[in-house]
Amino acid sequence: MSQETATAYGDVHNYVDGEWVAPDGDAGQDVVNPATGEAIAHVGFSSTGDVDEAVRTGQKAFESWSDRAVEERVQPLFRFKQLLEEHQDELAELLVEEHGKTFGEAKGELRRGIENVEAACGAPTLLRGGHVQHAAPGIDETGVRQPLGVFAAITPFNFPGMIPLWFLPYAVATGNAFVLKPSEQDPLVPQRMVELIEEAGFPDGVVQLVNGGVDTVNAILEHDGIEGVSFVGSTPVARTIYEKAAANGKRVQAQGGAKNHVIVTESADLDFAAEKAVGSSFACSGERCLANDNVVVEESVYEEFLDLVVEEAERQVVGYGLDDDTTIGPLITPDHERTVRNYVETGVQEGAELVVDGRDITVEGYEDGNFLGPCVFRDVTADMTIAREEIFGPVINLMSASDFDEALETMNESDFGNAASLFTGSGKEAQRFRHDAEAGNLAVNAGTAAPMAFFHFGGEKDSFFGDLHAQAEDVVRFYTDETVYIERWP
Ligand code: NAD
Numbered sequence: 001m002s003q004e005t006a007t008a009y010g011d012v013h014n015y016v017d018g019e020w021v022a023p024d025g026d027a028g029q030d031v032v033n034p035a036t037g038e039a040i041a042h043v044g045f046s047s048t049g050d051v052d053e054a055v056r057t058g059q060k061a062f063e064s065w066s067d068r069a070v071e072e073r074v075q076p077l078f079r080f081k082q083l084l085e086e087h088q089d090e091l092a093e094l095l096v097e098e099h100g101k102t103f104g105e106a107k108g109e110l111r112r113g114i115e116n117v118e119a120a121c122g123a124p125t126l127l128r129g130g131h132v133q134h135a136a137p138g139i140d141e142t143g144v145r146q147p148l149g150v151f152a153a154i155t156p157f158n159f160p161g162m163i164p165l166w167f168l169p170y171a172v173a174t175g176n177a178f179v180l181k182p183s184e185q186d187p188l189v190p191q192r193m194v195e196l197i198e199e200a201g202f203p204d205g206v207v208q209l210v211n212g213g214v215d216t217v218n219a220i221l222e223h224d225g226i227e228g229v230s231f232v233g234s235t236p237v238a239r240t241i242y243e244k245a246a247a248n249g250k251r252v253q254a255q256g257g258a259k260n261h262v263i264v265t266e267s268a269d270l271d272f273a274a275e276k277a278v279g280s281s282f283a284c285s286g287e288r289c290l291a292n293d294n295v296v297v298e299e300s301v302y303e304e305f306l307d308l309v310v311e312e313a314e315r316q317v318v319g320y321g322l323d324d325d326t327t328i329g330p331l332i333t334p335d336h337e338r339t340v341r342n343y344v345e346t347g348v349q350e351g352a353e354l355v356v357d358g359r360d361i362t363v364e365g366y367e368d369g370n371f372l373g374p375c376v377f378r379d380v381t382a383d384m385t386i387a388r389e390e391i392f393g394p395v396i397n398l399m400s401a402s403d404f405d406e407a408l409e410t411m412n413e414s415d416f417g418n419a420a421s422l423f424t425g426s427g428k429e430a431q432r433f434r435h436d437a438e439a440g441n442l443a444v445n446a447g448t449a450a451p452m453a454f455f456h457f458g459g460e461k462d463s464f465f466g467d468l469h470a471q472a473e474d475v476v477r478f479y480t481d482e483t484v485y486i487e488r489w490p
Contacts, residue, residue, distance in 0.1 A: 009041035012187045012211055014050060015194045017057040018204030023211050024050050029184055034100040034330040035320045037368030043187045045212035051219035054208045058150035058177035059225050061205025066147045066175035074121045074173050080200040081117040084110065087196060091189055095161055096321035098186040100329040100370070101284045103322055106161070112450070113165035116471060119453035120169030126476045127174060139488045145480040147175030152220045153230040154241065157183035157332055158287045160190055166457065166470035167230045172206055174479045179208045181220060185332055187211050221245050228252060228478065230470065235462050242465035253466040253478055255289070255459050257390040258418035260439070261411040262292040262447070265404050266301045267425035274308035276447030280421070281396040282316060282374055283448070285328050289463070290419045290441070290448050294380070294387055296399045296407040306355070306378055306398055313356045313374040313396070319363050328394055330369040337370040340393030344375050347386040352377040358394065382410050390416070404429050412438045417460030419449040440464060
């Protein structure tokens with residue numbers, strides 16, 4: 001056990017075999033409040049031995065957990081849902097402290113996570129396979145969904161409360177054991193959620209937590225006892241995880257980064273579209289895989305729409321996430337703030353016009369925070385770096401297109417395919433968008449294409465590596481194998 005450090009939350013622990021233990025690796029890092037720059041906790045990184053212990057414990061727990069009735073397996077999930085709701089405010093406050101987003105955003109994030117626990121409580125229905133009577137003469141055939149063993153999820157910093165719940169509840173409801181490796185940047189909310197898991201009454205070893213960084217992830221990818229890996233994070237890492245996990249014979253689903261587009265055509269309600277487009281770009285300080293940074297506007301309404309976007313951007317309040325007025329919190333680290341500022345500088349150098357410049361900003365009382373105000377670029381073209389690469393900050397790019405077809409073409413040229421939105425009053429455009437837009441999550445007249453838990457969370461092109469996605473039936477299929485059972489009584 002390492003020594004508790006003198007921070008508000010002390011040392012972050014692993015949860016293995018029903019015990020809270022310190023990670024055993026050599027490395028570690030501070031968990032820092034991005035608004036104040038103060039260390040609030042320390043997280044040690046798990047060694048290969050820590051991962052091995054969690055996997056072996058998970059394998060042992062799997063033997064009896066997978067044999068329990070599914071109705072019995074979902075009971076602790078019902079209790080977990082209740083506990084998450086009872087502790088939602090406390091979790092949201094912790095989320096703001098370690099991540100920086102606003103309290104409202106944190107509560108919203110947790111709500112989307114809870115929805116997944118609710119959806120996974122439907123496992124008795126989700127697990128029902130197919131049956132064909134008289135599949136062949138005298139033969140009936142049935143598909144039987146069976147759990148496989150120990151699964152792991154490796155999750156990113158931007159939704160530490162929600163993203164683990166895209167996987168965890170479904171993995172255990174289907175009868176598997178589950179190991180979570182959360183982001184090392186904000187591991188306090190995942191730790192608190194696993195405390196609630198413990199309180200909900202899962203048997204030891206069914207849900208385990210191992211903290212860590214790259215080496216811990218490699219230990220997971222190389223462990224023979226792990227059947228499959230779910231990953232959410234940046235595209236280069238997603239690609240590596242996909243390749244390594246597959247090379248080690250594992251199932252893998254790897255969700256990567258994004259560069260999402262909004263198309264606004266002249267028939268759209270422009271006030272509504274501007275409010276939603278800006279909301280989508282700046283929510284969670286732009287640190288969202290569903291942020292719509294590139295807004296492609298039909299030429300005829302470009303200037304009018306730009307004015308509305310500028311008005312919306314100027315209404316934003318940058319500050320500490322726990323202050324009521326704040327709409328944009330700090331970025332996660334000083335390094336990431338530098339990266340986003342460099343993108344803004346690159347945009348200027350490449351010829352886009354920065355009509356709202358959020359760079360010169362100080363938040364009173366939070367001078368050491370990683371703050372950047374909202375930035376609005378106009379005259380962005382598809383070949384510019386800021387139009388092609390994920391910025392992950394409060395930056396919105398206005399682009400123009402002669403008509404809907406050209407806007408769609410511009411959008412489809414992107415290497416990414418996570419999400420896209422269309423604002424229109426035309427059913428014909430909406431239908432064409434639904435047919436031809438190359439992204440996995442699409443929305444018409446909605447700023448953020450975030451699917452509810454009972455639909456899978458899509459993603460295409462460089463935004464996703466694999467075939468079965470997070471959430472709903474897709475993830476249930478990921479966590480189970482379908483055995484085909486053939487029966488004949490001659
Ligand atoms: P990241 O890729 O840096 O880290 C994600 C996870 O991978 C963390 O747990 C981290 O410890 C681990 N990791 C980091 N580098 C690694 C390496 N070289 N080898 C093995 N493991 C490594 O991502 P992030 O900065 O935490 O999150 C932001 C990114 O996640 C953005 O690109 C965002 O678009 C993406 N994201 C995607 C989705 C989606 O559904 N597609 C959802 C949320 C976030």
